Amino acid sequence: MINNFDVIVVGGGPSGCAAALSASRAGAKVLIIEKNSCLGGMGTSGLVPSWCPVHKELFSPLVLEIFEEGYKSLSITYGDKEEWVPINHESLKLIYERKLLEARCKILFCSNFIDVKGITGKRILRVWTGEKFVEFSAKILIDCTGNASLSKMLGATLIHSKQKQPSTLCFVVGNVNDELYDESALHTNNPQSPIYKIISDNNFPNIRHAHFCSKLIAPGIIAFNAGYIEDIDINDGFSISKGLILGRQMVQEYIVALKKYTKAFNNAVIISTASTLGIRESYRVEGEYILTIDDYNKRNKFYDAVVKNDYFLDIHSKELNENYLRKDNNIENYFKNYKKGEYYEIPLRCLIPKGFEDFLVAGRIISVDEFVQGSIRTMPACLATGEVAGKEAVNRLKYI
Ligand SMILES: Cc1cc2nc3c(=O)[nH]c(=O)nc-3n(C[C@H](O)[C@H](O)[C@H](O)COP(=O)(O)OP(=O)(O)OC[C@H]3O[C@@H](n4cnc5c(N)ncnc54)[C@H](O)[C@@H]3O)c2cc1C
Structure with a gap:
């Protein structure tokens, strides 16, 4: 039927x-x-x-x-x-x-x-x-x-x-002292973030990248989008499985490292790792129009426009940025974020x-x-x- x-x-x-x-x-x-x-x-x-x-x-x-x-x-x-x-x-x-x-x-x-x-x-x-x-x-x-x-x-x-963005296994941690937790102090953008000690600490061999974002999502509960898992082939089940296994090992290392380098996480416990590996990109589908970086840079408008967006080109790939830099030689200008209203x-x-x-x-x-x-x-x-x-x-x- x-x-x-x-x-x-x-x-x-x-x-x-x-x-x-x-x-x-x-x-x-x-x-x-x-x-x-x-x-x-x-x-x-x-x-x-x-x-x-x-x-x-x-x-x-x-x-x-x-x-x-x-x-x-x-x-x-x-x-x-x-x-x-x-x-x-x-x-x-x-x-x-x-x-x-x-x-x-x-x-x-x-x-x-x-x-x-x-x-x-x-x-x-x-x-x-x-x-x-x-x-x-x-x-x-x-x-x-x-x-x-x-x-x-x-x-x-x-x-x-040319170069796919890395994947991440997000996770949630509980029993955190939210009065001591400071999102911006932990973040990659803070040069004093403990993540820089963590990546150079041999006790945490699977944590290789400084990518480290977190958020208080409920009292005492912090969700993390942290770490890179590279070279995942979404057409290969074993590759995805390997990524998930590595991701969970990384999460175990993160919790030990956070206890070592921060006070807020002294009594923290892992509540959950994501059931889905976070794939940032795999393929796009060629449509009747391909929106390009030039459209982004020129803030282009279209006769058949259906969505407005102002989010920056959030590309988790140093290599890709550098390839582009070679072409243009002024990446700061090329990837300039929008001002309010653009x-x-x-x-x-x-x-x-x-x-x-x-x-x-x-x-x-x-x-x-x-x-x-x-x-x-x-x-x-x-x-x-x-x-x-x-x-x-x-x-x-x-x-x-
Ligand atoms: C690690 C990571 C962190 C991110 N952080 C943020 C953030 O902080 N804020 C933000 O706004 N965005 C963030 N994003 C981006 C955003 O989450 C995703 O790009 C967005 O969810 C994509 O939406 P989607 O509907 O295209 O696909 P998805 O959210 O991936 O949903 C696709 C769905 O299709 C289902 N599916 C796939 N194949 C099949 C099939 N064969 N049959 C049936 N079902 C199927 C999947 O199970 C899934 O539920 C992040 C992405 C990643 C990977």
């Missing part, structure tokens, strides 16, 4: 949730398929500590609705709503779930699509779910997998980076894979170059492109 839907969204991260929500709210019969056991992607399973800055004049009411509810669910007072608001991961799972159920979207957890067949406007996804294969058909598909997994199977052209636009064409009518992409895999990927991959921007993909899917139902 085939289950028929208007729109199927594969991947339940921020982009997938927003895509499914906007399409459902516009009246479409929508299914969202998620391989993990909850919605939210990196913001929940991935234990990312905080939202990248949400400048509310840039984002749509739907993005702000989710962000505001997340903000309200915090059990701590957090002053600046525009800067790196912490995430209560359990609340965020519920927020997405409740909103999708209210919009009458069907949610399918613990399910992995295996392949896709059929013709334009009538695609059939074969999914491993409930310990068996089930087929689902849709008029429009949206790839929100973060890794372009569906796009690859549909034969879309993928954009590869923004670039993302055209709808970046969400439309070249050569396809019944298939859209959203989130960190949209059609951008490897530099702009560093800017569009934030959760607020992924919510925004997801929302647009959901709306565009419903538009396309009229003529597909």
Whole structure:
């Protein structure tokens, strides 16, 4: 038996949730398929500590609705709503779930699509779910997998980076003395941060990079986005497994190191490591337009603009920056962050894979170059492109 839907969204991260929500709210019969056991992607399973800055004049009411509810669910007072608001991961799972159920979207957890067949406007996804294969058909598909997994199977052209950004296994620590905890004192940007002692301490051989961000997310609870795991091949299960194993070993080292070098963590315990390895980038899908670093630098605007963004080119790769530096010789100018009020636009064409009518992409895999990927991959921007993909899917139902 085939289950028929208007729109199927594969991947339940921020982009997938927003895509499914906007399409459902516009009246479409929508299914969202998620391989993990909850919605939210990196913001929940991935234990990312905080939202990248949400400048509310840039984002749509739907993005702000989710962000505001997340903000309200915090059990701590957090002053600046525009800067790196912490995430209560359990609340965020519920927020997405409740909103999708209210919009009458069907949610399918613990399910992995295996392949896709059929013709334009009538695609059939074969999914491993409930310990068996089930087929689902849709008029429009949206790839929100973060890794372009569906796009690859549909034969879309993928954009590869010369140098992929490293991965990170985020984690959460409890029983921290929050009066002694000081986020900026720990951060990489502080030359006095204990991370510099930690990386030169032979007792912690797996901690090799100074990347060290943390956030108080609840009383006594700190979430970490720290350390690099390099050369992960997302097409190789063993490579991902190796990354997860190394990540968990690193977390054990971090907790011992924090006890050694800080007072706030004297009695700390590890609450959880993320169930998903934090992949910053894998592939993008070539769309009708590829947004480039020149568009970013010129703050370009487009006739088919659908999203505004001002986040900087947050690229975790020294090598990539240096390669670019050789070309331009003035990286500071090249990567200059925006001033308040400045923004670039993302055209709808970046969400439309070249050569396809019944298939859209959203989130960190949209059609951008490897530099702009560093800017569009934030959760607020992924919510925004997801929302647009959901709306565009419903538009396309009229003529597909
Ligand atoms: C280590 C790290 C730290 C970060 N820190 C921040 C931060 O502080 N603030 C911020 O705003 N952003 C941060 N980001 C960026 C942001 O979290 C991601 O770029 C964003 O979540 C991407 O959204 P997405 O919807 O495209 O993909 P994801 O969030 O990755 O969601 C994709 C979903 O698709 C599911 N999926 C994948 N394949 C399949 C399949 N075959 N079948 C079914 N489901 C599938 C996955 O399980 C996942 O739930 C960080 C990213 C990383 C990796």
